[in-house]
Amino acid sequence: MSHSQAGLGAAHASSRAAILDLIRASGTISRVELTRATGLTAATISTVVRRLIDDGLVLEVGRAESTGGKPRMLLELDPLARYAVGVHLDHAGITYVIANLGGAIVARWKRPGAGSDDPREVVARIGGEIAATVARVGVDPARLLGLGVVSPGPISAFTGMTLTPPVMQAWTEFPLAAALEDAVGLPVLLDNDATAAAIGEYWSGGITSGAAFAALYMGTGIGAGIIVDGTVYRGSSSNAGEVGHICVDLDGPPCWCGSVGCVEALAGPAAVVAAARDAGVELPGRGVSEDFAVLARAAARGEEQPMRILRRSARYVGVAAQTLANVLDLELVVLTGPAFALAGSLYVPEVERRLAQSFFARGSHPVRVAISTNAPEAAAVGAAALVLQSELAPRQAGMRMPERSLEVPTGT
Amino acid sequence: MSHSQAGLGAAHASSRAAILDLIRASGTISRVELTRATGLTAATISTVVRRLIDDGLVLEVGRAESTGGKPRMLLELDPLARYAVGVHLDHAGITYVIANLGGAIVARWKRPGAGSDDPREVVARIGGEIAATVARVGVDPARLLGLGVVSPGPISAFTGMTLTPPVMQAWTEFPLAAALEDAVGLPVLLDNDATAAAIGEYWSGGITSGAAFAALYMGTGIGAGIIVDGTVYRGSSSNAGEVGHICVDLDGPPCWCGSVGCVEALAGPAAVVAAARDAGVELPGRGVSEDFAVLARAAARGEEQPMRILRRSARYVGVAAQTLANVLDLELVVLTGPAFALAGSLYVPEVERRLAQSFFARGSHPVRVAISTNAPEAAAVGAAALVLQSELAPRQAGMRMPERSLEVPTGT
DNA sequence: GTGGCATTCTTAAGCAAGTGAACAAAGTAA
DNA sequence: TTACTTTGTTCACTTGCTTAAGAATGCCAC
Known part of the structure; x- marks a missing residue:
C-alpha cells in the first residue's frame, strides 16, 4: 500500500481543490454553476472537471432541466471513491x-x-x-x-x-x-x-465553502476549531481557538491553566460535575465524562437541580460563542463533542438566545447555531x-481576486 | 491626475506583492534572502525584482559582506516612490x-x-x-x-x-x-x-510579514484590527474584531449595543470618564475625549483617583487582549488610538502582565505588547x-505551499 | 420531421508565471 | 594567476488559464 497510489497529481492544484470543495459543498452542481462560483472560465472548468472524473472522484449523475438550450450535466462527488x-x-x-x-x-x-x-x-x-x-x-x-x-x-x-x-x-x-x-x-x-x-463538520455537514464558522467542542475541556474560507485558521503556533480559556469573570475561580475565570473553569464538564456534587446530586463518580452523562440524562428527564446547573454552564458557553462570533464575525457556530451530544438540547437554545441578543453585528446578519449530527464521534x-x-483540497485560500482592488470589501 | 497613472500592471501580481511586502518588512534584504523567504526560485526573484526596480519602487542600496563569493546586492523600498x-x-x-x-x-x-x-x-x-x-x-x-x-x-x-x-x-x-x-x-x-x-501598524511598524497580530484601537469605543499573514481578517460581514463588545461580566452594566458587561461599557473612554465623574474627579465636561485626556494627564502626574480608575479600565482591556490572543493565537498586540496615546504608560504594563500570566499558549510562545509610534493619528x-x-500588495494569502501536504502545521 | 436558436461543453492556439539549467559576474583562497 | 564559491541573469520549457472557435444537445416554429 504505497502513499502515492491514491495520491493526486499536483496539476491544477489550487483550482482543482476549490472546484472539488464546491462540488462537495453543493452536493450536486453543474459546470456552469462552477464557472460562476469560481470565476474561472468554462474552458478551465471543463478540463479540471474532466480530470476529476478521470481520477474517479466525481461522477456525472444526470441532467438538469433545460433553460432553453442544452441541459447542464450534473456533477457529484463519488462518495465511494476514497x-x-x-x-x-x-x-x-x-x-x-x-x-x-x-x-x-x-x-x-x-x-x-x-x-x-x-x-x-x-x-x-x-x-x-x-x-x-x-x-x-x-x-x-x-x-x-x-x-x-x-x-x-x-x-x-x-x-x-x-x-x-x-x-x-x-x-x-x-x-x-x-x-x-x-x-x-x-x-x-x-x-x-x-x-x-x-473540519469534520465542514466536510460532512454540507457547509458552504466561503463561510466563516467555528465548531465549539466540549469534551474533556472546551475548545474551538475555526474555519475560514475552507481552511483551518491555526494562528501563529497552532493554538488558535482556545476559547475555553478566555476570561469571563475577573473574580472567577482559578483554572488549571493558571488564569482565573476561564470559561472552562466555570462551565466545562469538570466544573459542571463538581457543581452538581456540591449541590448534592448523586453521581457514580467513575470519571467526569460518565458523571456528566448521568447529569445530562437527569436534566433531560426534567430534574430541577441538574437543569439549573447545566443552564448555568450554558450561559457561559453562550458567552464563549458570542466572543468567538464578535471577534471572528462568524456566520455559524456548531456545537459538537460528547458533552453537547448529551446535553445539546439544553445548550443550543441558550447559545442561540445569546447570539440573537448580544452578537454585535446582529443587525447585519444573524449567527446560526447548530448541533453536529456526529457530535459523539465528532473528533474521530x-x-x-x-x-x-x-x-x-489543500488549498491556500480563496481564489477569487476582487474585480477591482480599490473597493470596500463587500462581505456577505 | 488619472487613476491608472501610478497604478502597476497586474503582471506577477501575487509574487510581486509578496516580495514587495517582504522588502517592506525587512527594511533591507537581498535577493538570496528573498528566494529563501518566498520559496520561489532565484530566477523568478531576479525578474520580479528587476520589474520592481524598473517601476521605481525598489532601490539597490549597496552590497553586503561577502560570504566567500559574490556579495549580495541589498534592496530597499524607495520611500519616495509613491x-x-x-x-x-x-x-x-x-x-x-x-x-x-x-x-x-x-x-x-x-x-x-x-x-x-x-x-x-x-x-x-x-x-x-x-x-x-x-x-x-x-x-x-x-x-x-x-x-x-x-x-x-x-x-x-x-x-x-x-x-x-x-x-x-x-x-x-x-x-x-x-x-x-x-x-x-x-x-x-x-x-x-x-x-x-x-494595517498602518503593519505597514509602518516594521512588522514581519508572516505574523498574526492585532491592533487594539481605543478612540470613541474599543475595537481591534486583525492582520494574519499580511492580510486583514474581516470575517463574513467585515465586522470582525469587535472586541469592545465581548462580555467580560455576565452581571455587568448595560452597553449601548444592547448587551451587558461589554468591555467597552466597562473600560471604554466614556465609561472611564463617567466613573471619574462619579468618583468626584473634576473634569471640563466638553466631550469624552477631552475629559479622558484630562484624566490621563492627572493619572500621569500620579493622582490617586484617576490612576485607580484607569487601572480598572486597563484590567478589562487586558482581558480583551487576552481573549484576542487566545482565540487568534497572536504573536503581538499593538495598542493604538488617541486613548492609548494619552494613557499608554498605564495600559501597556497591565496588558503585558495579563498576557504573560494568562495567555493560554504562553508556554509555547509569548505575546508581545507594544504601543504604536503613531498612536494619536493611527487611524489617519x-x-x-x-x-x-x-x-x-493586494495579495490573497501566504504564498508558500507546504513541502508536503500531509504534515502537522509547524507554526512558529 | 427539419431548420433556426439557445445553451452547454470541448478543443485548439496563445499568453504569462514560474522552473531548471547553463552561464555570466564578482568576490575569496590557494 | 588559477580554482572555487556565491550571486544574479538568460533562455528554453512546463503549466494553468484565457480567448476564440466549434461541437453537442436540447427547445421551438414551421
Whole structure:
C-alpha cells in the first residue's frame, strides 16, 4: 500500500481543490454553476472537471432541466471513491472511524484507551485494529487516503508529530506519526480534537465553502476549531481557538491553566460535575465524562437541580460563542463533542438566545447555531476529514481576486 | 491626475506583492534572502525584482559582506516612490495625513469635524484641503496612489461605499467614496478605524510579514484590527474584531449595543470618564475625549483617583487582549488610538502582565505588547496605509505551499 | 420531421508565471 | 594567476488559464 497510489497529481492544484470543495459543498452542481462560483472560465472548468472524473472522484449523475438550450450535466462527488481513517485518542478510550468522501461513516468502533501502555505497543494495536476492520468492511486499501489522529490538547509543532501534555504524559517524546505511518502504511496527520471536529463538520455537514464558522467542542475541556474560507485558521503556533480559556469573570475561580475565570473553569464538564456534587446530586463518580452523562440524562428527564446547573454552564458557553462570533464575525457556530451530544438540547437554545441578543453585528446578519449530527464521534470523524481535506483540497485560500482592488470589501 | 497613472500592471501580481511586502518588512534584504523567504526560485526573484526596480519602487542600496563569493546586492523600498493620503473622519475633527511608501508621515494636519454640514460640501472641502497640501509639500501628484478614508463604526457593505450609523447619521445614504473619487481624482478606499490602524501598524511598524497580530484601537469605543499573514481578517460581514463588545461580566452594566458587561461599557473612554465623574474627579465636561485626556494627564502626574480608575479600565482591556490572543493565537498586540496615546504608560504594563500570566499558549510562545509610534493619528496613518497595501500588495494569502501536504502545521 | 436558436461543453492556439539549467559576474583562497 | 564559491541573469520549457472557435444537445416554429 504505497502513499502515492491514491495520491493526486499536483496539476491544477489550487483550482482543482476549490472546484472539488464546491462540488462537495453543493452536493450536486453543474459546470456552469462552477464557472460562476469560481470565476474561472468554462474552458478551465471543463478540463479540471474532466480530470476529476478521470481520477474517479466525481461522477456525472444526470441532467438538469433545460433553460432553453442544452441541459447542464450534473456533477457529484463519488462518495465511494476514497476513504480515510480517523482515530480519536483519549484516556477514556480510542474511537475509530472509517469515512468516505461524502463524509459518511462506513465503520465506527471503540476500544479501551491507551492507559499507561508502551506507546509502541499501542501503535501496533492501532495498526492491527485498522487493518482488520478495513479488510472486514471490504474497503479497497488502495482507496485509503490516510490516517488522521486526534487528541485533546495542543499538538507539538516542534518535536515534530508528537503529542504533548496535558493528557498523555508518557507520549511526550514519542514520534507518533512516524511510528503510525510505518505500522499502518498510510500517511498520518495529527491535530487536536476541536480543530478536527470543525473540519469534520465542514466536510460532512454540507457547509458552504466561503463561510466563516467555528465548531465549539466540549469534551474533556472546551475548545474551538475555526474555519475560514475552507481552511483551518491555526494562528501563529497552532493554538488558535482556545476559547475555553478566555476570561469571563475577573473574580472567577482559578483554572488549571493558571488564569482565573476561564470559561472552562466555570462551565466545562469538570466544573459542571463538581457543581452538581456540591449541590448534592448523586453521581457514580467513575470519571467526569460518565458523571456528566448521568447529569445530562437527569436534566433531560426534567430534574430541577441538574437543569439549573447545566443552564448555568450554558450561559457561559453562550458567552464563549458570542466572543468567538464578535471577534471572528462568524456566520455559524456548531456545537459538537460528547458533552453537547448529551446535553445539546439544553445548550443550543441558550447559545442561540445569546447570539440573537448580544452578537454585535446582529443587525447585519444573524449567527446560526447548530448541533453536529456526529457530535459523539465528532473528533474521530474530524480526524478522517482532516485527511480528506488535506489530500483533496489543500488549498491556500480563496481564489477569487476582487474585480477591482480599490473597493470596500463587500462581505456577505 | 488619472487613476491608472501610478497604478502597476497586474503582471506577477501575487509574487510581486509578496516580495514587495517582504522588502517592506525587512527594511533591507537581498535577493538570496528573498528566494529563501518566498520559496520561489532565484530566477523568478531576479525578474520580479528587476520589474520592481524598473517601476521605481525598489532601490539597490549597496552590497553586503561577502560570504566567500559574490556579495549580495541589498534592496530597499524607495520611500519616495509613491504616496497615499489618509483621512480620519470623526465628530471631533478630521485628521489628514500624507504618507510615503515607507509609512513615514510627510504631512499631517487637522480641521474641525463635519458637524451637521451637507455631505457634498464636506467632500468639496476635503478635496480642497488635499489638493492644497499636496501642492504645498511638493508631492508629485502622479505618485499619489489614492485616498483612504476611515471612520469609527462599521462600513456599509451593502449600500456600497457609504458610512453607516452609529456616528454620522446624516451620511447614511451618501455615496461618499464615489463623491470623493470625483472631487479628489484619486481612487478612494473606506474602512473602519481599528482595521486601518492595524494595517498602518503593519505597514509602518516594521512588522514581519508572516505574523498574526492585532491592533487594539481605543478612540470613541474599543475595537481591534486583525492582520494574519499580511492580510486583514474581516470575517463574513467585515465586522470582525469587535472586541469592545465581548462580555467580560455576565452581571455587568448595560452597553449601548444592547448587551451587558461589554468591555467597552466597562473600560471604554466614556465609561472611564463617567466613573471619574462619579468618583468626584473634576473634569471640563466638553466631550469624552477631552475629559479622558484630562484624566490621563492627572493619572500621569500620579493622582490617586484617576490612576485607580484607569487601572480598572486597563484590567478589562487586558482581558480583551487576552481573549484576542487566545482565540487568534497572536504573536503581538499593538495598542493604538488617541486613548492609548494619552494613557499608554498605564495600559501597556497591565496588558503585558495579563498576557504573560494568562495567555493560554504562553508556554509555547509569548505575546508581545507594544504601543504604536503613531498612536494619536493611527487611524489617519492607517487610512493611508490601506491604500499602500491595496495598491502595492493586494495579495490573497501566504504564498508558500507546504513541502508536503500531509504534515502537522509547524507554526512558529 | 427539419431548420433556426439557445445553451452547454470541448478543443485548439496563445499568453504569462514560474522552473531548471547553463552561464555570466564578482568576490575569496590557494 | 588559477580554482572555487556565491550571486544574479538568460533562455528554453512546463503549466494553468484565457480567448476564440466549434461541437453537442436540447427547445421551438414551421
